[in-house]
Amino acid sequence: MAFTTSPTGTPLSPTPRTRLARMKERGSDNRDDLYEVLDTGLICYLGVVVDGAPMVLPTGYGRDGDTLYLHGSTGARSLRAAQEADVCVTVTHVDGIVLARSAIHHSVNYRSAVIYGRARLVTDEEERLTGLRVLTEQLAPGQWDYARRPNRKELAKTAVLALPLDEASVKIRRGDPIDDDEDYELPVWAGVLPLVTQWGTPVPDAALREGIDVPVHIGGRR
Amino acid sequence: MAFTTSPTGTPLSPTPRTRLARMKERGSDNRDDLYEVLDTGLICYLGVVVDGAPMVLPTGYGRDGDTLYLHGSTGARSLRAAQEADVCVTVTHVDGIVLARSAIHHSVNYRSAVIYGRARLVTDEEERLTGLRVLTEQLAPGQWDYARRPNRKELAKTAVLALPLDEASVKIRRGDPIDDDEDYELPVWAGVLPLVTQWGTPVPDAALREGIDVPVHIGGRR
Numbered sequence A, B: 001m002a003f004t005t006s007p008t009g010t011p012l013s014p015t016p017r018t019r020l021a022r023m024k025e026r027g028s029d030n031r032d033d034l035y036e037v038l039d040t041g042l043i044c045y046l047g048v049v050v051d052g053a054p055m056v057l058p059t060g061y062g063r064d065g066d067t068l069y070l071h072g073s074t075g076a077r078s079l080r081a082a083q084e085a086d087v088c089v090t091v092t093h094v095d096g097i098v099l100a101r102s103a104i105h106h107s108v109n110y111r112s113a114v115i116y117g118r119a120r121l122v123t124d125e126e127e128r129l130t131g132l133r134v135l136t137e138q139l140a141p142g143q144w145d146y147a148r149r150p151n152r153k154e155l156a157k158t159a160v161l162a163l164p165l166d167e168a169s170v171k172i173r174r175g176d177p178i179d180d181d182e183d184y185e186l187p188v189w190a191g192v193l194p195l196v197t198q199w200g201t202p203v204p205d206a207a208l209r210e211g212i213d214v215p216v217h218i219g220g221r222r
Helices: A031-039 A077-082 A125-139 A152-156 A181-185 B031-039 B077-082 B125-139 B152-156 B181-185
Strands: A044-050 A053-059 A062-064 A067-073 A086-099 A107-118 A158-164 A167-173 A191-199 B044-050 B053-059 B062-064 B067-073 B086-099 B107-118 B158-164 B167-173 B191-199
Touching: A031 A062, A031 A086, A031 A107, A031 A167, A044 A067, A044 A077, A044 B044, A044 B053, A044 B086, A053 A077, A053 B044, A053 B053, A053 B107, A062 A125, A067 A077, A067 A125, A077 A158, A086 B044, A107 A158, A107 B053, A125 A158, A152 A158, B031 B062, B031 B086, B031 B107, B031 B167, B044 B067, B044 B077, B053 B077, B062 B125, B067 B077, B067 B125, B077 B158, B107 B158, B125 B158, B152 B158
Parallel strands: A053 B086, A086 B053
Antiparallel strands: A044 A053, A044 A086, A062 A067, A067 A158, A086 A107, A086 A191, A107 A167, A191 B191, B044 B053, B044 B086, B062 B067, B067 B158, B086 B107, B086 B191, B107 B167
16 A cells, blocks of 8 residues: 555555555555655655656755755756656665565565655745755754854755655565465575665765864764 | 767767756766666666656666666556656665765765666567566676576566666765865864665575575675
């Protein structure tokens, strides 16, 4: 199953385009799964239509309750195309490669969220700051209170878009390959090769002033 | 810069939608960079237009020369929407989080390829097998020769699409944050937090026959 929402905290309920046509067992109607996929991601893939053709661009995002925020330079083509237009935002985590006994049943263990909706240009200054805060915190938790906040000039050059988490689908695949019955006898190894993503050691800016240590919220990030 | 191609091996040269409007220094016109981004990825984000609205779905892919292959069940909505239609395929690697002294200059170190074009439904049986081979090998190198190959029934249920690497843009960001001149004096740590992706230890299928060891092409994958 896949899903749309009503009030916060309620299960996602489907619309025609979020209802899974296939592999229904991979859908989740749990709103917490949607939050988990979004909150543990770093970038999303923003889909817009430009001159009738699709354009998919990787970009940052952040979530505040049931609103997803995107931002960009007021001059950016993708942001202009997304403004007050239908968009699709997709976030996916790849957790491992599923190695089956037959080529066709190879797959990926993943957690994925797809959100559809109209992207509203945020004009309220307080909401714009909320958007920029959650965008910054998504990429780098703790940095909104640590780094210099945006000034007037920067705010004037930045467009913030809001997308409600009203129409969303969540798909999750976990575990073993699913092979055809007769293939389980084949002398072929099958299983999952996990993909592990970790933070490395922080690399200081070449121009870093002396005597500034890596803060715990960066060096201790898990 | 960003880019389109002519013959294999030549630099990518721009079209209006692949020419970078901003951050031109992040573009690469090197076709080898395009190959590198594609060849080291696991999934792509396929953008299609359905009823005038964008849809972005994560999916597998593979490359043979200057052709990208996609596949899916003949019943899959996204595949039907992509068939003989304009699509956009995006592959991105996130290499690290760029921590600047100001919130607005936070960024991501990444390598990204965006490909535009019309997806052709492959009908030639030999080319269909080539597509499925490179798709399998992209996800799991060595498996095309190791696992059972697709049979007639499986082939009949599988659609293979081909997208030429004719119109593509490559963007790469590496290195330190770029802060405003006056911010370099701030007592704020700045630099890059690398994101490292590694293969974990293979997890055997619960139904694996006894006595089948993990092959080197899986267990030794780097």
